[in-house]
Each structure stands twice: as structure tokens, then as C-alpha cells.
Amino acid sequence: MPPSPPLPSAGLGRRLASLLYEGLVLFAVLLIGFWLPQALLLGNGIQFSARQLWLHVFLLLMLYCVWFWINGGQTLPMKTWRLRIVNANGGAIRPTQALLRYLASWPCLLLGGIGILWALIDKDRQFLHDRVAGTRIVQEPANT
Template sequence: MIESATICRNPPPGLLRRLASMVYESLLLAAVLFVAAFVYILLRNPQAPGGMLFFRLYLALVIAAYFLWFWTHGGQTLAMKTWRLRLIAADGSPVRARMAAKRLLFAVLGIAAFGIGILWALWDPDRQFLHDRLAGTQLMRE
């Protein structure tokens, strides 16, 4: 399942560039979550029974919607545009919804597992993150 053939003609972006993009992405995502939390609190009391569970699920859905939308509509979030990165399918085509969902799931799992999904890039022959390898996607420099 894990192959090292890639279609992208540009060399893969460096690890530091991708990590810098991730840091910037976390700042932008924090702002998105701040606005989403504000809207939620206006509409529903998070202190109500079960309110915190629904609040956490709502924020998780906001995060998923954020990434899935941008990855499937142009392959770039704002942070990726800033750092001149684009997400494409391994065959060079645009990312489809199923691929984006798999990438998001594998990224969350790989980061939660002490960052092994990120560290994978140090040994991967194409310098890909593990979640890109498993989802059939890749990052390219613009």
C-alpha cells in the first residue's frame, strides 16, 4: 500500500516549511474556533446537561469542515497559500473528499501518536508525512 512513486514534478517542500505552515495554520484555526465558539455560546448554553459534549463535537466538526473544504476546493488553506504549499492527489489530480477525509483522520491519529505521522517524513523516500502516504495525497511547492 505504501509506494514511493510520485507524479509531482516539483521537489517536495522541506520539513521546516511544512512545520512552519502547521504552526501558522494552528493560529488561524484558533481564530476560526474562537468565532465558532462565540456563535455556539450565543445559540446554546454549554453548561446545559450534555452541553460540553455537544460543544466539543461541534468544534471537531468545524475543524473537519475547515480542512475538508479547503483541501477539496483548490488544495490550499490560507496557511498553505502563505507558505506556497498545495495538496494534490498522488497521481497529480485534485484531492477528492474521500482522500481529504482519510488524510485528516490519519493526520489526527499520527499527531496524537507522539507525532509519528510527522516524523515519518524524516525516513520516507519522498519526504511525505505518513498521513499523506496512507491517504494517497502529497504536498507540493508552488
């Protein structure tokens, strides 16, 4: 059987739509994984500093993103939009790439969305954090 051709890079519109959907899913993740435990702990008199709360958010989102990226290359919104994160050769990304992508996405998103705007000038229309991590987002065919 001949090797399958590489999957095409996903279009910017599709990736942005998936990112919007991802925001809704992340809200639910934070509601369950952050707010609920914090409410229960505060109800029992356990209070955390602002730094500890931000660390909790950072680690919770890291666990969510990195887990899904290294276990199938997709989060739920990415599955819905038939997107997958792959390495430069089209294979599964390594855990270090997933972690680097996550860490790079924070400044890319928080600094005025510079990492998203980067796709407008990038020759392959990739986000800046994908460039940094050596990953790319591809579109899967409709029949998978």
C-alpha cells in the same frame, strides 16, 4: 504546449512553518465557530455534554480542512507558504482523500506527533497522514 513538469515535494521546514501558522488560523476558526456559538447557547440556558462539544470541534475542523483541500488544495497558511495538497499524480485530491487525510491526521498528531515524525524516516519525507490518504504536499513556483 508540452505538459508542465510535476511540482517538487515541499521541504519539511516549509511544511512545519505552515503547520505552525495553521495552528494560529485554527485557533481563530475555533474561536468564531466553536466558542462564540457555545457562549451564546450557554447564555440562553442550552448546555451540551463533553462528548457533544468534542464532536462540534471535530466537525468544525473537518469542515474547514476538507473544504479548503478539495476547493483549491490549500488553506490560507498553505497559500502563504506556496504549498498545495495533490494526489499521487499531481492532480486535485478527491473528497474521499481529503476526508481520509483529515481522519488520519488526528491520531498522527495526537499520538505524540508520530505522523509528523514519520517524515524523518519516510523516503519522500511525507507525513504519515499523507501516506495513508495517497496525497502529498508540493511547493508551487513563486510566480503563481
